[in-house]
Amino acid sequence: MAKPVILAVDDDAAVLGAIEHDLRQHYRADYRVLKAGSAAEGLDAAKELAARNAPVALFLVDQRMPGMSGIELLGEVMKLHPASRRVLLTAYADTDVAIAGINSIGLDHYLMKPWDPPEQRLYPVLDDLLSEWRARVRPAFEGIRVLGSQWSPESFAVKEFLSGNRIPYEWVDLELDATARALVASLTEDLARLPVVLFPDGTHLVAPTSVELAAKAGLQTQAHRPFYDVIVIGGGPAGLANAVYAASEGLHSVLVEAHAPGGQAGTSSLIENYLGFPAGVTGADLAQRATAQARRFGAELLSGQEVVGLRREDPYRVVVLADGTELAAYCVVIATGMSARMLDIPGAEPLHGIGVYYGAAMTEAARYRAKDICVVGGANSAGQGALFFSRYARRVTMLVRAPDLESSMSSYLIDRIRSAPNIEVINSVEVEAVHGEGALESVDLKVADSGALRTIPAAAMFIFIGVRPHAEAFAGVLALDEDGFVLTGSDLPQEHGRPRGWPLERAPFMFETSLPGVFAAGDVRSGANRRVAAAVGEGSAAIYSVHRYLRTV
Numbered sequence: 001m002a003k004p005v006i007l008a009v010d011d012d013a014a015v016l017g018a019i020e021h022d023l024r025q026h027y028r029a030d031y032r033v034l035k036a037g038s039a040a041e042g043l044d045a046a047k048e049l050a051a052r053n054a055p056v057a058l059f060l061v062d063q064r065m066p067g068m069s070g071i072e073l074l075g076e077v078m079k080l081h082p083a084s085r086r087v088l089l090t091a092y093a094d095t096d097v098a099i100a101g102i103n104s105i106g107l108d109h110y111l112m113k114p115w116d117p118p119e120q121r122l123y124p125v126l127d128d129l130l131s132e133w134r135a136r137v138r139p140a141f142e143g144i145r146v147l148g149s150q151w152s153p154e155s156f157a158v159k160e161f162l163s164g165n166r167i168p169y170e171w172v173d174l175e176l177d178a179t180a181r182a183l184v185a186s187l188t189e190d191l192a193r194l195p196v197v198l199f200p201d202g203t204h205l206v207a208p209t210s211v212e213l214a215a216k217a218g219l220q221t222q223a224h225r226p227f228y229d230v231i232v233i234g235g236g237p238a239g240l241a242n243a244v245y246a247a248s249e250g251l252h253s254v255l256v257e258a259h260a261p262g263g264q265a266g267t268s269s270l271i272e273n274y275l276g277f278p279a280g281v282t283g284a285d286l287a288q289r290a291t292a293q294a295r296r297f298g299a300e301l302l303s304g305q306e307v308v309g310l311r312r313e314d315p316y317r318v319v320v321l322a323d324g325t326e327l328a329a330y331c332v333v334i335a336t337g338m339s340a341r342m343l344d345i346p347g348a349e350p351l352h353g354i355g356v357y358y359g360a361a362m363t364e365a366a367r368y369r370a371k372d373i374c375v376v377g378g379a380n381s382a383g384q385g386a387l388f389f390s391r392y393a394r395r396v397t398m399l400v401r402a403p404d405l406e407s408s409m410s411s412y413l414i415d416r417i418r419s420a421p422n423i424e425v426i427n428s429v430e431v432e433a434v435h436g437e438g439a440l441e442s443v444d445l446k447v448a449d450s451g452a453l454r455t456i457p458a459a460a461m462f463i464f465i466g467v468r469p470h471a472e473a474f475a476g477v478l479a480l481d482e483d484g485f486v487l488t489g490s491d492l493p494q495e496h497g498r499p500r501g502w503p504l505e506r507a508p509f510m511f512e513t514s515l516p517g518v519f520a521a522g523d524v525r526s527g528a529n530r531r532v533a534a535a536v537g538e539g540s541a542a543i544y545s546v547h548r549y550l551r552t553v
């Protein structure tokens with residue numbers, strides 16, 4: 001733990017100098033002694049220390065200061081530092097005020113000026129108070145703190161971003177913490193804009209975007225070079241594999257990731273069928289290993305940056321980021337994957353992130369400990385999700401449209417689900433609507449055969465109902481299939497025996513899109529086998545085509 005602070009506040013420079021001297025003499029080995037020359041300065045210092053989560057052991061404050069008395073100042077700072085000890089420095093005439101302060105603001109002690117000799121009149125009192133403080137205080141968390149509401153979707157997004165990028169943080173629920181509410185009120189006027197993210201250097205961001213958060217958290221968000229051999233878009237298994245091979249084979253490469261490395265695989269609680277991991281591997285672990293590997297070979301990884309456009313400026317390909325930055329390269333590999341399809345039913349949208357979740361949303365599992373939740377979907381990802389949440393929830397109800405699980409789920413998962421005592425599977429149902437004020441309360445189901453309606457209580461609903469490709473940014477530039485996936489190689493629509501609109505004599509290389517020099521790999525590619533190993537394989541193999549292309553420019 002960083003050294004706790006003792007803060008002395010007095011507008012009389014001579015008295016402040018003397019108290020600072022005496023405090024330093026005795027306490028400097030164990031405490032950071034700080035001073036402020038006015039009540040306003042003292043309040044600002046208290047706010048800044050609270051924003052840094054720096055422990056303040058003791059405030060030693062003069063009663064008579066212009067603008068704000070010592071008692072008033074202590075009343076304000078105790079909202080931010082309720083555990084700190086509070087001592088008032090008084091003249092004889094202030095004795096009544098000080099005694100009243102014991103009741104009104106929980107004053108621990110008042111000290112009459114002058115306090116000489118300090119060995120008798122200062123240190124014994126403060127030693128007692130400080131040892132009492134030390135006995136009660138818990139070590140403060142020294143990393144990033146997210147102060148928000150569990151019912152705010154923006155707070156959920158920030159937590160997902162930080163945990164996806166493996167950045168440790170402390171979550172503080174404002175509804176449960178009055179001190180944190182006071183801190184937020186001291187930092188922002190609009191209390192509805194949440195979360196407030198506090199950084200160890202004392203700065204903060206209010207409802208930050210991914211790129212702001214990434215930059216402040218120390219992730220790379222801007223490219224180091226003006227030009228690359230290859231730009232990889234998307235940091236899932238395909239993009240990471242591509243970056244590892246590109247960089248290890250000497251290509252200048254940069255990977256641009258909108259959220260967190262790992263992609264869909266990164267959200268999986270346990271991948272059991274990836275070669276070489278007989279006991280399974282968590283998606284987060286796999287993503288972290290792949291990220292470290294790509295970096296070790298020299299690939300740059302930009303985080304929190306979304307690609308919104310792609311242009312051709314022969315012989316270059318230009319990639320446009322959401323913050324307006326443009327990156328240029330000879331080649332681009334699109335590995336943007338896909339994500340869960342949204343459930344378009346009444347009530348779902350306002351509850352997104354606060355009871356209704358797409359995918360595994362693992363950060364939220366502990367919140368639903370001992371509660372009843374449901375999982376929508378009958379494929380492997382839904383099965384994995386149900387098993388994961390069954391470790392926390394009292395009861396997990398799987399809502400499956402098909403009449404059985406066998407047609408859509410691997411048998412090893414079906415066996416586990418059947419033997420889990422707190423998972424129930426309801427087949428042949430569709431979710432009709434969800435209800436809840438600021439939190440999910442119940443789910444309406446329609447039974448397929450009879451059309452009968454049924455309502456079940458649920459505190460959360462995790463949805464796994466199919467996918468949509470992340471290829472909107474390339475529509476109009478690249479040929480896409482009817483579902484919006486990127487067409488490549490021999491799958492490109494043909495005309496007169498060659499790809500329609502294809503400008504070159506040669507045929508497209510493997511994984512090459514309708515725009516020469518732009519490749520697609522992994523789940524975003526039309527016809528891809530949507531598995532981790534397949535994405536890694538495609539991402540790796542696409543580099544062979546990149547090399548072939550580079551020989552032509």
Ligand SMILES: Cc1cc2nc3c(=O)[nH]c(=O)nc-3n(C[C@H](O)[C@H](O)[C@H](O)COP(=O)(O)OP(=O)(O)OC[C@H]3O[C@@H](n4cnc5c(N)ncnc54)[C@H](O)[C@@H]3O)c2cc1C
Nearest residue numbers: 234236237238258263264265307337338522523530531532
């Ligand atoms: C919950 C779950 C469990 C799964 N379990 C397994 C399993 O056990 N075994 C298995 O083999 N497969 C499993 N899969 C499937 C597997 O995870 C995917 O097939 C694989 O992740 C696809 O990799 P990808 O790199 O092609 O795409 P993705 O993993 O989808 O990664 C794409 C990345 O691109 C980023 N991105 C998207 N658009 C942009 C943009 N415009 N700009 C910048 N970045 C962008 C995304 O943020 C994402 O990180 C699971 C999937 C899920 C959802």
